[in-house]
Amino acid sequence: MAAPRAVIVHRASELTELLARHGTRGQVAFFLDERGESLAAVAERHERTRAALADVAAGLPPDWRRASVERQELPRFVFEPDDVVFVVGQDGLVANAAKYLDAQPVIGIDPLPGVNAGVLVPHTPATGAALAEPVRAGAATLCARxxxxxxxxxxxxxxxxxxxxxxxxxxxxxxxxxxxxxxxxxxxxxxxxxxxxxxxxxxxxxxxxxxxxxxxxxxxxxxxxxxxxxxxxxxxxxxxxxxxxxxxxxxxxxxxxxxxxxxxxxxxxxxxxxxxxxxxxxxxxxxxxxxxxxxxxx
Structure with missing residues (x-):
């Protein structure tokens, strides 16, 4: 019997998208400064999200299989029937993933508390990862939306x-x-x-x-x-x-x-x-x- 698979859904950060567009941090800083924004604030959100993704991965049971999928790849990603899906991001990312799922349980994790509403991502990285075993054991509470x-x-x-x-x-x-x-x-x-x-x-x-x-x-x-x-x-x-x-x-x-x-x-x-x-x-x-x-x- 195959080990359960944890699928971590995330999306590219603002910094990642800006670097893809402008090439270097210096160019990104110039672009943001011209618009009254701060590279430091964008970089902080990027690092907090990276840390949340690392914490989720570290907190998963060691015998579980792992997969990661970025938001833009969702239409091409093949979910397995027994997957447990960990969505790390804003509430809207849960909605983005939902249309590609069929009964797989979703654990929503908020990497930026106080920034997101948290309706669909109520868990911290630690508490979200800790729900993996209860989900596998059928000992988790679920909301059928x-x-x-x-x-x-x-x-x-x-x-x-x-x-x-x-x-x-x-x-x-x-x-x-x-x-x-x-x-x-x-x-x-x-x-x-x-x-x-x-x-x-x-x-x-x-x-x-x-x-x-x-x-x-x-x-x-x-x-x-x-x-x-x-x-x-x-x-x-x-x-x-x-x-x-x-x-x-x-x-x-x-x-x-x-x-x-x-x-x-x-x-x-x-x-x-x-x-x-x-x-x-x-x-x-x-x-x-x-x-x-x-x-x-x-």
Whole structure:
């Protein structure tokens, strides 16, 4: 029987990305100084993240297999069914990884406490690594977070942890017919967003505050979604009556009426579905969930 595998998910630091762009620390320092930023602050975050990754690796059981994957490599990485996934980074990195997982437990680790919100990365490097054995032994507490799924009439599908966005890739007006809750309306808007309870603690909470402050947003484990239409334009041929609501087990449907729309999840527009004129799209609760590890059974 193969030893368990720990997969550490991370993303390139600001310093790594700046060095790739500018070549040397001196050039990076000049670039940042010109914009009123400090190389020292960027370097400190880089070192703290490196230290967190090293601490996680050092704290794993010595007999476990190891793998590491950077955020941009996620679409090409093959997760194994029995992997235990350690996400070291900001909350959004958990969402980025979620769409490529299928029931593997996720331990979210915050390398920069006080910088990140920590909703999905509540553990320190030490406490996160210490959860490896309880997870293997089935002695960990898990949160089954609802996910959202987009399906097209030609068989394409995409899932997300926080929300999916359907609109124009260039953020121009998207035209479509919206069908939800037994009502339909032809619309022209900045796009349609469908959020889970996890997503309702982030971007969609901001949208709801302005657009539907009385809408009861779902909880992370609730089998329900919230939907919003961004900036619908009322015209002689388009309406703006359907702007927000909940999906308690139902679905939201669109029929595309633009040359090309896109659907993507959790801000990863590069990994998207392209939707063409007349295509039908259904958005609803995904069959699978994301299992995040909250702690060990006491």
């Amino acid at each position: 609802t996910m959202v799924e987009v399906r097209t009439d030609d068989g394409q599908a995409l899932t997300a942890l926080n929300e999916v966005m359907i609109g124009q890739s260039g953020h121009q007006s998207a035209r479509y017919t919206l069908d939800v809750g037994g009502r339909d309306e032809r619309q022209s808007s900045s796009g349609v967003i469908v959020s889970t309870g996890t997503g309702s603690t982030g971007w969609c909470r901001s949208i709801a505050r302005i657009q539907a402050p009385r809408l009861e947003l779902p909880a992370p484990t609730e089998r329900a979604l919230a939907w919003f239409v961004r900036e619908p334009w009322p015209s002689p041929s388009t309406g703006a009556e359907l702007v927000a609501g909940r999906l308690d087990g139902g679905t939201l449907r669109l029929r595309v009426a633009s040359d090309a729309l896109v659907a993507f999840g959790d801000g990863m527009e590069a990994d998207r579905l392209t939707l063409t004129w007349g295509q039908r799209v259904t958005v609803g609760i995904a069959a699978r969930v994301l299992r995040t590890v909250t702690g060990a059974v006491s």
